[in-house]
Amino acid sequence: MNVISKITAPTVTTGPLPASRKVYLAGTAHPAIRVPLREIAVHPTAGEPPVTVYDASGPYTDPDAAIDIATGLARHRTEWARASGDVEEYDGRLVKPEDNGNLPADKLTPAFPVAHRPLRAKVGKAVTQLAYARAGIVTPEMEFVAVRENLGRENLGRAAEKDQRARDGDPFEAEIPNFITGEWVREEVASGRAIIPANINHPELEPMAIGRNFLTKINANIGNSAVTSSMAEEVEKMVWAIRWGADTVMDLSTGRNIHNIRDWIIRNAPVPIGTVPIYQALEKVDGIAENLTWEVYRDTLIEQAEQGVDYFTIHAGVRLQHIPLTVDRVTGIVSRGGSIMAKWCLHHHRESFLYEHFDEICDICRAYDVSFSLGDGLRPGSIADANDAAQFAELETLGELTKIARAKDCQVMIEGPGHVPMHKIRVNVTKQQQLCGDAPFYTLGPLVTDIAPGYDHITSGIGAAMIGWFGTAMLCYVTPKEHLGLPDRDDVKVGVITYKIAAHAADLAKGHPAAQLRDDALSRARFEFRWEDQFNLSLDPETARLYHDETLPKEAHKVAHFCSMCGPKFCSMKISHDIRAEAQKEGMAAMAEKYRAGGDLYMTPEEIAARAEPAE
C-alpha cells in the first residue's frame, strides 16, 4: 500500500437499516471468512426470532466498520489469492492521459490515494473460479457463497417449520437444494451453470454467485456521461444502490475521468463491478467508432483488469453478417456497444475484431478472473423487434463464444433483452439455455410494452419477474428515467427496489426454500397489527413508514388494531381476530379438518349429493 496523495474523500450513506443488525457467519473449510447477513428484529410480542436476509450492502451498514472512502475497503481476498500460489504481483500498466480523456491536471478527478500493485496469474496458470472448480477445489469464494445463500436458515425456529410448505414452486429447469454447501457451489461453477465474478485484483469483494439455482440477483447501473461527471456522486450512487439490495453494479461511464472514477468505485465496492470496455476504448479514439482498433481495446482490457473489474460486457456476438438483419427493424440497434461494433464492421467491411480476437480476450480474462458477460448487441429495442432473426443469430454466436471461453477456463454469463412481450419471454430463456450451454442469463428487464416511458421500471419489472422465474440468474434494473434521462438518487432507489421485488417474486415462484420466510414474517406482522415490524421487514422501510404516517402520523397509531384505509369498524383483520376467538370456543379446527377430508359441516349426505349435480 502506497499513499499517493491526501485528498478530501466524499461522504457516503452509512448506518444500519431500521431494526437491523449485521451478523457475520464463519466458514467450515475456510473458518476465516466472514459472511455478512442482516438480521431484522421483530417485536417481542411476536415470540419469533429475527428474520435473516441476504445483505449486499457491505460494511456501510455496519456501525462497527470504519469507513474511509480515501482508503477503500479492507482487502481480505488478497490473502486468498496469494494462498493459491498461482498469482504474482507485478508493476502493472502506467496510467496514460487518454485513460482519463486527456484532461489537464486541474480538471482531472484526483487519482485514488492508495496505489496497489496488481496481481495476475503466473505463466501457465488459470486463476478463475471455473479452473479451481474443475480441479475439484472449493475456494474460499465458493464457501462464502454457500454460507451466504443459506441465509442462516440453520437457526430459524418457528419459521423453519414452514420450510416444506414454502417449497411448492415451479422451478422449470432449476434444481435448488434445501441447503447449499461449498461442494455444491463448486459443482455449479464447474458445470458453467453459475459464475462467481471475482477479479483477483478486487480483494475488497464479498463474493456472490450468479446462476439459476441460486437466489435471483439484480444489477444496478451507475456511471457519469459526457453531460455530467462527479466521482463523489458515482461512489455514493454505488453505496446507495447496494444499500437497497443491488448485488452487482455496472459502471457505464462514458465521459472523461473514466479511469480515476472507476478506481474510486472499485476500491470501495464490496460487490462485483462490471464495465463495458468498449465505452472507454471509444473515448480513447475521440468517439469515432471507425478508429477503434484491437490494440486500443486490448490495452483497455488490461487497464481495467488490473484495476479489478469483475466482469466485462463484450459484444463479440455482433458479427458483420448479422447487421443486415437489423435493417428492417423498427428500432434498429439499441445497444450502445452493439451499434458501435456494427458501425465499425460496416465501415471497414470486416469481421468484428472482438470476434476475431476472442481467444486473446479469453487469455486476459483467465489471468485475472474477469468473468465474461457476453453482450447482446442486437437485443430488441421495441416490442416489434422482439425475438427476431437478428437477436437469435447473435445468440447463436454467443453460444459458440461460450464454448471457446469455457475451454480457456473463463466464466461466462449471457446478456439478454430488452423489449419482449410476455408471450415471447419463455422461449427467449429456453433458447438461451440451449444455445449457450446453460450459462447464466443476465437480462435487461425485459419491458413488456413500449407505451409507458416514465414507468419503465414497471413495464420492465413485470418482464423481469417472469424471466427470473423462468430461469434468468441476474436482472439488470431499469429506472423510471429509462429512455428519457439520467437517473438521480431517487430513481436508483426505485429501480433497485422494483428489481428486488421482481427477483424475490421469481425466487418464490421457483420455490427457493428460504424465500417465503420473509413474506410470512411480514404477513404475520400485518395480521397482528405490528406496524413497526411491517415497516422494518419491508424492502423499503422508510417509504412504508412515510406512507402510513401521511394519514395516521401519531405514534399511538402504530400499535392501533386498524388503519386509515378502513377505520376500526371495517377492519377485516380485526374482525378475523374476533372470528378466531369465537372459533376457538366452537372447536372450529376440528370442523375444518372434517370439511377438508371431504365431508361437510352443516349438510346431510343427501344435500352433499344434490350439490354435486349442477343446479340447471
Added chain:
Amino acid sequence: MNVISKITAPTVTTGPLPASRKVYLAGTAHPAIRVPLREIAVHPTAGEPPVTVYDASGPYTDPDAAIDIATGLARHRTEWARASGDVEEYDGRLVKPEDNGNLPADKLTPAFPVAHRPLRAKVGKAVTQLAYARAGIVTPEMEFVAVRENLGRENLGRAAEKDQRARDGDPFEAEIPNFITGEWVREEVASGRAIIPANINHPELEPMAIGRNFLTKINANIGNSAVTSSMAEEVEKMVWAIRWGADTVMDLSTGRNIHNIRDWIIRNAPVPIGTVPIYQALEKVDGIAENLTWEVYRDTLIEQAEQGVDYFTIHAGVRLQHIPLTVDRVTGIVSRGGSIMAKWCLHHHRESFLYEHFDEICDICRAYDVSFSLGDGLRPGSIADANDAAQFAELETLGELTKIARAKDCQVMIEGPGHVPMHKIRVNVTKQQQLCGDAPFYTLGPLVTDIAPGYDHITSGIGAAMIGWFGTAMLCYVTPKEHLGLPDRDDVKVGVITYKIAAHAADLAKGHPAAQLRDDALSRARFEFRWEDQFNLSLDPETARLYHDETLPKEAHKVAHFCSMCGPKFCSMKISHDIRAEAQKEGMAAMAEKYRAGGDLYMTPEEIAARAEPAE
C-alpha cells in the same frame, strides 16, 4: 328533471390530453350512438395518421362539452331504455336519514341538485343485456361496445399493414376476432363470457364490456372513509381516474354521507360505477355486523339500484361452512365484506343471508340490470394463504351462484385474489373459468410477494399483467398506499397508469389485433427522435416530458438526435441511422434476405458445415 337546490358545484379536471382530439363514431344499426375515441396526432415528418386509442375519460376531455357537475352528464341512455318498451318510471324509494349516517342537516353533504324518477322493469320483464342478448337483440349498448373495441381500425393506413405481425400472441382460452361487430358482442354476452354493466338508471354511461375476448379493462377504487370525507374530492378522484384510463370506478365509501356522495358521483360518471352494498348496510346498523339483517340489506340494494349503480359486489359465497377453513391462515379473512359476513354467520350460527336470499337479490338486479360482481370474501391476504381450501371452496359456491343468476338473466362476473405467487396464478384462472362457466374474472392484482408495502402497485402490477394475459377480463388497481393508508390524487394516477400497463401488456400477449399499433407508433417516434410524439403517445405524457426535461430542459433538445442518457457519441439509435444509410448503399436488404433463407453472407459452404458442429 327537477332542480332541488342551487349549490356551488365542485370543479374537476377537464381538457384534452396533449396532442389529443376526441372523435365520435356512429353506429350502423343504431346510428344515433356517439362512440368516443381519442386521436393522438403525430409530427408531420412521420407521414403517419393519428394513433387512435380507447378513451374512458368521458366528456371531461372534450373541449366542446359543457361540464357542470351540479347538472350531471347528458342522459342519452334514457331514450334507449324507453325505446325497449320494457321499463316504467316510478316514484322510487324516499331517502332516509340512515342512508347518510343520520347526520344533522349542517353536516350533510348536499343532495344532488337534480332529482330523476327511477326506471325499473315492467312486471315480468327482464331489462338486462343478457336477457336481450339471449333474445337475439343487438342493443345500442352492444353496438356501442363493438365500435369502441375496434379503435377505429378501419382508417389506420400505414399502421394497419402490420396487423398480421401484431397478432402473434398466445391467447390461452381467449378467441379474439379481427374485427368486432354488434352481433358478436351479443353472442359473447349471451354466452355469459362478457358483461356490459349498465344500470338503466345510469343513463350517463358510455357502455363498455368486460370479457376475456375484449380489451383488458381496469378498475379504480375511490371512496371516503370514517377518517376523511368530501364529495368534491371523490367526484374529482373519479374524473381523475378515468382521465388516465380507469374503465370502471368502484365507490367504496364507508363513512357518513354515503348516499349523497354516491349520487354526485354517478350523475357525473361516464363509466360503470360499482359498489359493495354491505358497506352501507353496515353503516345503517352502526357498524355492528351481528345486527345486519336481510331487510336492511335488501333496502340498500334497491336504494343503490335506483341511483344507478352498475354492479354490486356481493359476498354471497362466504358460507358458514367455509369459515373454519380460514382459521389456520396466516392472514385470516382480508376482504372487508367477507369478514363482515363471516362474523355474522358465526355469531348467529346461521347460513349467510346473502346466500339464502340470493334468488331475491337476482330479482332486484334483473329489474334494473345491475351486474353481479360475486365477491371473493375469502381471497388470500398473503402468499402463504394463496390458492388454499377456503378460497377454492368459496369459488365453488360462486360457480353455483353464477348459474342461479344467469337463470334469472342476470349478468355475472367473479372477483378474484389478492396475494398469489407467480406459479399459482394460472391455475387460479383455470379453476375460475371451469367452476364459474367462463364468467368474466375480475381480480385484485394479484400481489406476487408480500414484502414491499409502499410498492404494492408494482408487486400487484406484475401479477395483474400475468393474470390478464391468462384471461382475466378486468384488473382492479392497487395504489402505492395499499396496506398503509388512503390514496391521494397522485397515488390514484400511479395506480391507474400501472394497471393500464398491465392491461396493455396482457392485450399484447393475448394477440389483440390493435394492441401493438400504439407500441409500434411510439417506437418509431423513439427511433426517429420525435421526442414530442414519444411523450404524447405514452400513457402519461406529463411525466415522460417532465423526466426528459429534468436533464435536457431546452426546447431545442426535443428535436435533438440524442438524449442525456448517452450523449451524441454514444447514441445507439443515431448510429443505427448511420448504419442504415451505409446499408442502403450496399444493398443490405438483399443480403438479409439471403441470410434469412438459411444461407450465410461471408462464409463458404464448408465453413457453414463446420459451424454446425460443436467446437468442443
